[in-house]
Amino acid sequence: MINSINRRTVLTALGASALATPFISRRSFAQGSDPIKIGVLTALSGAQEFIGNFVLTGAQIAADQINAAGGINGRQVQLEVRDDRNAPADATTAARELVGLGAHLQLGTISSAIALAMGPLMQQEGGIALTCGAGTEKLNHENYSDHVFRPGDSPYMRNRAEAQLLAQRNPDVTTWTGLVPDHEYGRTTWAVFMDGLLQFYPEIAKKEVEILDPIIVPYGVGDYRTFVTQAARTPANGIYNSTYGGDSVTLFQQARPFKLFEDRILMDSANEFIVAEALKAQTPSFWTGIHWYYETNKGNPLSDALYADYVKKTGNEQPMGWVAEAHAALYAYKAAIEKAGSTETADVIAALKGLEWDTATGKRIMRAEDNQVIKDVEMIYIEPDASDPKGYKVTDYVKVDGNTVIEPAMPGQKMELRKPT
Amino acid sequence: MTGDLLTILFNAMTWSMATFLVASGLTIVFGILHVLNFSHGGFFMIGAYVAYTVLNYFGFEIPLYAYLGGALVAAVAMGVVGVGVDAVVFRRLQNVEGVYVLIATYALLLVCDGFVKLVWGLNYLSVSPPNGLLDAIFMGDAILPTFSLFVIGCGLVVFLLLEGVLNHTSVGRTLQAIAIDPWMARAVGIDVSAVYRATVVAGFALAGLAGGLLVANQSLSPELAHIYILQAFGVVIIGGMGSIRGAFVASIFLGFVEAVSATYLPNYPGVLFFATIALVLVIRPQGLLGKEATA
Numbered sequence: 001m002i003n004s005i006n007r008r009t010v011l012t013a014l015g016a017s018a019l020a021t022p023f024i025s026r027r028s029f030a031q032g033s034d035p036i037k038i039g040v041l042t043a044l045s046g047a048q049e050f051i052g053n054f055v056l057t058g059a060q061i062a063a064d065q066i067n068a069a070g071g072i073n074g075r076q077v078q079l080e081v082r083d084d085r086n087a088p089a090d091a092t093t094a095a096r097e098l099v100g101l102g103a104h105l106q107l108g109t110i111s112s113a114i115a116l117a118m119g120p121l122m123q124q125e126g127g128i129a130l131t132c133g134a135g136t137e138k139l140n141h142e143n144y145s146d147h148v149f150r151p152g153d154s155p156y157m158r159n160r161a162e163a164q165l166l167a168q169r170n171p172d173v174t175t176w177t178g179l180v181p182d183h184e185y186g187r188t189t190w191a192v193f194m195d196g197l198l199q200f201y202p203e204i205a206k207k208e209v210e211i212l213d214p215i216i217v218p219y220g221v222g223d224y225r226t227f228v229t230q231a232a233r234t235p236a237n238g239i240y241n242s243t244y245g246g247d248s249v250t251l252f253q254q255a256r257p258f259k260l261f262e263d264r265i266l267m268d269s270a271n272e273f274i275v276a277e278a279l280k281a282q283t284p285s286f287w288t289g290i291h292w293y294y295e296t297n298k299g300n301p302l303s304d305a306l307y308a309d310y311v312k313k314t315g316n317e318q319p320m321g322w323v324a325e326a327h328a329a330l331y332a333y334k335a336a337i338e339k340a341g342s343t344e345t346a347d348v349i350a351a352l353k354g355l356e357w358d359t360a361t362g363k364r365i366m367r368a369e370d371n372q373v374i375k376d377v378e379m380i381y382i383e384p385d386a387s388d389p390k391g392y393k394v395t396d397y398v399k400v401d402g403n404t405v406i407e408p409a410m411p412g413q414k415m416e417l418r419k420p421t
Numbered sequence: 422m423t424g425d426l427l428t429i430l431f432n433a434m435t436w437s438m439a440t441f442l443v444a445s446g447l448t449i450v451f452g453i454l455h456v457l458n459f460s461h462g463g464f465f466m467i468g469a470y471v472a473y474t475v476l477n478y479f480g481f482e483i484p485l486y487a488y489l490g491g492a493l494v495a496a497v498a499m500g501v502v503g504v505g506v507d508a509v510v511f512r513r514l515q516n517v518e519g520v521y522v523l524i525a526t527y528a529l530l531l532v533c534d535g536f537v538k539l540v541w542g543l544n545y546l547s548v549s550p551p552n553g554l555l556d557a558i559f560m561g562d563a564i565l566p567t568f569s570l571f572v573i574g575c576g577l578v579v580f581l582l583l584e585g586v587l588n589h590t591s592v593g594r595t596l597q598a599i600a601i602d603p604w605m606a607r608a609v610g611i612d613v614s615a616v617y618r619a620t621v622v623a624g625f626a627l628a629g630l631a632g633g634l635l636v637a638n639q640s641l642s643p644e645l646a647h648i649y650i651l652q653a654f655g656v657v658i659i660g661g662m663g664s665i666r667g668a669f670v671a672s673i674f675l676g677f678v679e680a681v682s683a684t685y686l687p688n689y690p691g692v693l694f695f696a697t698i699a700l701v702l703v704i705r706p707q708g709l710l711g712k713e714a715t716a
């Protein structure tokens with residue numbers, strides 16, 4: 001018998017076992033009482049580091065809460081954290097490493113470019129990525145992948161909800177322009193916002209809107225006065241802004257002497273508290289989209305616990321919404337694993353599709369056809385207030401029903417939008 | 422139309438003088454030491470954060486004297502840092518290949534990034550312009566922010582001071598002699614090492630001063646080091662490496678290019694700026710003012 005084992009047989013067996021090793025080890029991670037490893041792959045350096053830190057904090061709080069409550073099916077959650085450096089090449093290397101470590105269930109993607117790279121990578125490696133703020137609409141359209149899920153609102157939902165709110169609150173503001181950054185995200189958000197204006201103003205305000213050419217602004221520069229001047233000279237009584245972070249702070253600061261926002265309605269796509277925290281009493285009054293505002297969700301036990309744990313962990317009383325995106329993503333994995341009774345990739349994908357789970361912003365439903373969540377879209381209205389120690393205050397907040405602003409599922413197909421005639 | 426031209430002119434000058442303020446220290450260090458300091462933006466950024474810390478005590482209402490005082494504190498602080506950086510890093514870079522200079526100063530930039538994150542954190546911050554510089558002057562269609570006038574004034578004052586010192590004093594002539602031939606300068610008894618150290622200190626102090634004067638011009642974040650540095654390098658290259666007069670002329674030239682581009686080619690931001698730099702380098706590789714006006 002022993003003599004029948006020749007060198008070729010041994011090599012074949014070794015080769016077969018080497019090929020099978022990732023699957024065997026993945027199954028071994030999926031069973032027993034070992035901790036469930038979840039990969040947190042987000043920007044911990046580079047231009048998105050500021051947001052990545054909120055994502056990491058949200059994931060850590062969710063893991064602590066889940067572990068304190070007994071874990072997932074009796075198994076503790078163990079986070080494996082990696083820095084994607086906001087670069088697709090670094091992100092894919094780190095994602096592969098995480099899969100190799102057994103953390104094939106991952107979350108934390110902020111960058112659109114990285115989110116798009118995750119599709120083919122996760123398909124090849126047998127993993128899953130849950131994004132935490134990645135904005136590209138292609139994720140659930142042209143570049144749809146079974147292995148990538150967006151558990152937060154898409155730019156389509158966010159920007160159309162903003163247009164819907166404006167049609168309800170400001171029916172007389174019918175001439176619009178935009179301050180739009182010169183990259184794909186900026187142009188996409190403007191296109192979607194226009195689509196929303198063209199739908200909701202006639203439907204809700206019973207008025208037609210005039211949409212002027214947007215002001216395209218460069219990314220990451222120190223002087224926006226020329227662009228502010230152009231915007232100030234337009235007859236627009238509404239301005240949409242999708243510049244972001246430090247660019248927005250600089251632009252809003254330089255716009256102040258031009259009184260650009262003083263007698264115009266300003267809708268900001270996604271800065272949350274970034275601008276107000278920086279400008280304090282200099283901030284203009286404006287609406288901004290936010291992933292989660294704790295006051296809006298007061299009374300929701302998950303939201304109250306998240307806020308309390310965040311303040312306890314960081315000492316900061318003004319969390320940004322990205323905290324809740326990572327928190328919701330980890331709870332999505334928890335709900336999916338419990339539903340599937342397994343951490344196997346195929347089982348978790350099947351469980352995530354159509355999943356309903358509770359989050360800090362309320363119930364979310366993962367649409368099975370295109371892996372896009374249906375959730376309410378949140379917005380807050382910020383006004384300057386020199387008497388407040390922060391220099392500003394939130395004077396209004398709303399939720400827009402996600403069902404009223406989401407597009408039909410069209411995985412693999414390009415998004416279709418209304419355009420001004 | 423007149424309003425358009427006036428606005429373009431004004432915005433161009435604001436951009437130009439803000440860039441010149443950042444580029445001046447870079448130019449001086451390159452002109453005398455022939456060290457292309459990639460970390461300059463980092464020290465500009467730390468200067469801005471130092472000024473922010475000083476001005477934080479004044480809350481939302483900042484008197485002009487405090488604003489200028491904050492800029493001076495930033496300049497002095499960066500000058501002191503310059504003494505240390507000269508002793509530890511720059512002194513070792515004088516006789517090495519350019520690639521080592523690039524690596525060393527880039528490493529310094531990373532140190533600056535890390536220092537800012539450690540001390541001031543990742544949050545975006547801002548400083549209000551000082552009292553009296555919050556509004557704008559309206560001239561027909563043109564809107565001229567008073568803070569922009571302040572930036573233009575600061576740029577002109579710094580240029581005139583540097584121009585005066587470098588070209589019309591014995592100190593300036595000594596610096597020019599060392600820049601051209603340090604060996605001969607040593608031979609006639611000039612303490613070249615002391616002059617090098619003073620140059621680094623002056624370059625760093627100018628970076629800090631620029632940070633302090635421009636602290637209300639834009640947001641503060643660890644990205645600030647990179648925001649001006651590209652255009653400052655553009656100005657230094659186009660002006661003629663190491664020439665203060667060249668940097669001044671180039672900053673105005675590129676400021677107009679930038680303003681015209683933003684007004685008439687709004688869908689292609691930045692394209693004309695880089696195309697112009699490429700074109701100038703093809704026509705005049707030595708820069709607009711070339712060698713004749715070196716520091």
